[in-house]
Amino acid sequence: MKFVQIIDYKTERPDGMNTLMDKWVEQTKGKRTATHSLVGQDRTDASHYVEIVEFPSHEEAMKNSHLPETDRLFQEMVALCDGMPSFTDLDVVRDEQLNTATARRVFEEICVAGDLDIVGQVYAPDYRDHDVLKEAETVTGSDVIREDVTHWRAAFDFAFTLHDQIAQGDDVVTRWTWTGLHKGAFLGVQPTGKQCTMTGTTTFRFRDGKIQEGWWHYDAVGLMRQLGVI
Numbered sequence: 001m002k003f004v005q006i007i008d009y010k011t012e013r014p015d016g017m018n019t020l021m022d023k024w025v026e027q028t029k030g031k032r033t034a035t036h037s038l039v040g041q042d043r044t045d046a047s048h049y050v051e052i053v054e055f056p057s058h059e060e061a062m063k064n065s066h067l068p069e070t071d072r073l074f075q076e077m078v079a080l081c082d083g084m085p086s087f088t089d090l091d092v093v094r095d096e097q098l099n100t101a102t103a104r105r106v107f108e109e110i111c112v113a114g115d116l117d118i119v120g121q122v123y124a125p126d127y128r129d130h131d132v133l134k135e136a137e138t139v140t141g142s143d144v145i146r147e148d149v150t151h152w153r154a155a156f157d158f159a160f161t162l163h164d165q166i167a168q169g170d171d172v173v174t175r176w177t178w179t180g181l182h183k184g185a186f187l188g189v190q191p192t193g194k195q196c197t198m199t200g201t202t203t204f205r206f207r208d209g210k211i212q213e214g215w216w217h218y219d220a221v222g223l224m225r226q227l228g229v230i
Contacts, residue, residue, distance in 0.1 A: 002092035003058040007051040007079070009085035014041075014049070016080050024073045031067055033060040041216045047082065058091065088221045106204070106211070107160040114153055116146050121210075128213040133187075133222050156180030156196070170178045170206045175199075178218070182227060189227050196226040 011017055023036075034053050042048035053063040064070055078084065105122055109115045123142040130138055132149070152158065158180030166173045177199050183191045200218025204211045224230045 001057060002095060003061045003091055004090045005053045005055070005061060006088040006090065007053070007085050008081040008088070009049055009051075010045075010047045011049065011080050012047055012082065013080050017049070017077070020051070020073060020080065021097075024069055025112070027069045028067060032204040033064040033194065039207040039223045046068075054092075058089070060214050073207045074181050075202070079190050088153055097165075099170075099172045099204075100167050100174075102206070102209070103174055103202075103209070104162065106202075107162060107174070107176065110145065111149055111152070112159055114149065116149060123135050124207060127211060129216075130214065131216045132218060151181075155182065155186035157183055170212075171203055173201060173203045186227070187224075187229075189224075189229055192227055194226060194228075196223055198223045 021039075024031045025032075029142040032136055036052075036054040038052045040050045042050070042051075053061075055064065102122055105118070108210060109118060110122065123145055125142055126140060127142045127145070128138050128140050129144045129148075158178055158184065162174055162178070163175075163177065164175045175224055177197065179195065179197045182189075182194050184191055203215040204218070205213040221230065
């Protein structure tokens with residue numbers, strides 16, 4: 001079970017705190033068990049900070065706490081704080097990665113199921129699309145998704161297998177395998193009835209909960225080879 005520690009403190013020396021954290025990160029390379037650290041500043045009190053540190057489990061967090069570097073960090077941190085920091089230990093009982101869930105909707109509900117009515121819910125109106133098969137480097141507007149899905153669904157009966165999703169900041173990267181039966185004209189190639197497979201990755205950049213930009217990278221050459229074009 002994931003474990004999170006919340007550290008609540010006040011300081012008038014945030015630069016010193018950042019320097020201290022940078023030093024700890026450098027000194028604990030290969031030893032620390034913390035997987036994610038986030039620091040927030042109170043908008044109503046500039047001296048009030050909250051740090052959220054994530055670990056794979058409580059046991060791994062304890063290993064991290066027992067590192068000599070962590071003990072030194074705590075002592076130096078206290079010296080920079082106005083008063084003693086407070087600590088809250090939490091077992092994570094629910095973890096919703098909302099952007100990754102939205103990315104999955106693209107593949108499962110829009111591409112495979114063909115539900116174009118939800119494009120406006122998922123994509124920003126000024127969405128920017130980058131696709132290896134397009135002549136233009138960038139195509140703008142969510143209508144490009146409707147056009148692409150309509151085109152691919154007319155040419156293939158297909159499905160996606162989603163292998164991995166990695167979320168960092170506003171970006172979600174999905175690694176996938178696509179399998180499709182060639183049933184209609186595609187890029188000038190008449191239906192072959194062949195079952196084709198290709199792998200790829202898609203990176204979506206989110207803004208305000210919607211997809212603002214997308215990069216589609218896949219084995220287009222391999223697909224054309226399977227269709228007999230190459």
